[in-house]
Amino acid sequence: NAGVMQNPRHLVRRRGQEARLRCSPMKGHSHVYWYRQLPEEGLKFMVYLQKENIIDESGMPKERFSAEFPKEGPSILRIQQVVRGDSAAYFCASSPTGQGVNYGYTFGSGTRLTVV
Amino acid sequence: QKEVEQDPGPLSVPEGAIVSLNCTYSNSAFQYFMWYRQYSRKGPELLMYTYSSGNKEDGRFTAQVDKSSKYISLFIRDSQPSDSATYLCAMRPLRRAGSYQLTFGKGTKLSVIP
Numbered sequence: 001n002a003g004v005m006q007n008p009r010h011l012v013r014r015r016g017q018e019a020r021l022r023c024s025p026m027k028g029h030s031h032v033y034w035y036r037q038l039p040e041e042g043l044k045f046m047v048y049l050q051k052e053n054i055i056d057e058s059g060m061p062k063e064r065f066s067a068e069f070p071k072e073g074p075s076i077l078r079i080q081q082v083v084r085g086d087s088a089a090y091f092c093a094s095s096p097t098g099q100g101v102n103y104g105y106t107f108g109s110g111t112r113l114t115v116v
Numbered sequence: 117q118k119e120v121e122q123d124p125g126p127l128s129v130p131e132g133a134i135v136s137l138n139c140t141y142s143n144s145a146f147q148y149f150m151w152y153r154q155y156s157r158k159g160p161e162l163l164m165y166t167y168s169s170g171n172k173e174d175g176r177f178t179a180q181v182d183k184s185s186k187y188i189s190l191f192i193r194d195s196q197p198s199d200s201a202t203y204l205c206a207m208r209p210l211r212r213a214g215s216y217q218l219t220f221g222k223g224t225k226l227s228v229i230p
Contacts, residue, residue, distance in 0.1 A: 004159075033216070042120075042204065043160070045217030056216045091159055104150045104206075105218075107159035 002027070004094050004108035005074075012114045013082045021077040021111045025094030032075045033105055034067060037089040049075060082115045089113075119143050122205055122221030131230050135192040137203050139221045142186065145209035146219070149181055151190045152204040154223065160204055164190070195228045202226070 005024040013019050025032050034046040045059040049069035060067065064082075069075040079086055089112050093105035122139045129135055137151075148167055152160035164179040166172045166188075172179045180189040188207075192199055202223040 006159075035220075040124075040222070042122075042220040042222040043206075043218075044220075048216040059217060103148075104152075104162035104165045106162065107152075109157075109159045112157075 004029075004092055004106055006090075006092050006108035006111050008111060009109065010112050010114070012116060014116055015083055016081050019079040019082050019086070019113055019115075021079075021090050021092075021113070022074045023077070023092030023094075023108060024074040025092075026106055029094035029096050029106075031095045031097065032069050033093045033095075034075075034077050035091045035093065035107075037091060037110075039088070043091065046077070079113075082113070084115050087113055087115045119219050120205065120207065120221045123224055124222055126225040126227060128227045128229060129195055131195060131197060131228055133195050133228075135195050135199070135226060135228075137190040137192075137205075137224050137226070139188050139205035139207075140186055141188075141207060141219075143209065143219075144183075144186065146186075146207040147210045148208050149179070149188050150206040150218070151177075151179055152206060152220075153199075154202045154204060156201075163203075197228045197230050200227045 032049045035043040037043045047060050047067045048056040064080045066078045089110045091107050091110045093107045095105045120141045150165040151163045154160045166179050169181050169183045176193045178191040202225045204223045205221040206218040208218050
């Protein structure tokens with residue numbers, strides 16, 4: 001029973017390029033959450049999605065960042081025109097229902113983005 | 117004042133010691149509390165979650181919540197070298213419209229020395 005799968009594990013992008021981070025939730029989970037962990041900082045919420053819907057994007061930067069969770073396939077976090085400040089670990093979590101936020105999610109191993 | 121404060125450590129203890137990890141918070145609306153363990157270069161792993169004030173025990177781990185003091189703790193008994201990791205507290209208010217986020221502390225790095 002595979003857990004939350006994120007790929008790639010490591011991603012290097014030059015400034016100005018696009019970064020695409022993928023997240024496949026656990027089997028049977030239809031709720032996905034993205035968090036960012038900057039160096040020496042705690043995890044910060046970015047966005048919560050259900051299939052084909054963005055439910056809460058209050059933590060997403062207004063520009064360059066977008067997220068989707070299509071009917072088929074993984075959830076994608078997309079960062080356009082990356083800058084050095086985007087270098088961080090990006091974690092995806094999933095839960096079977098929206099109540100996962102009360103009882104804890106299951107996190108993936110993360111994608112570590114380095115912008116050079 | 118940050119919403120959640122957590123001493124980053126590092127905390128170093130001998131094997132077999134009792135470890136106490138703590139977080140304080142300022143938002144009295146927080147009602148759900150969790151502890152996660154994060155090994156180096158890995159994702160956070162849920163250890164425990166609690167809702168009410170008091171203690172909750174699971175094996176060697178005990179989570180304690182004191183809402184009146186806005187203070188939560190995680191105790192680890194008979195600590196093992198495999199417990200060496202960063203421990204993150206997380207919390208959220210009673211569900212309100214449009215809010216599904218957890219607020220995390222920065223984490224405490226623990227080393228258990230054999």
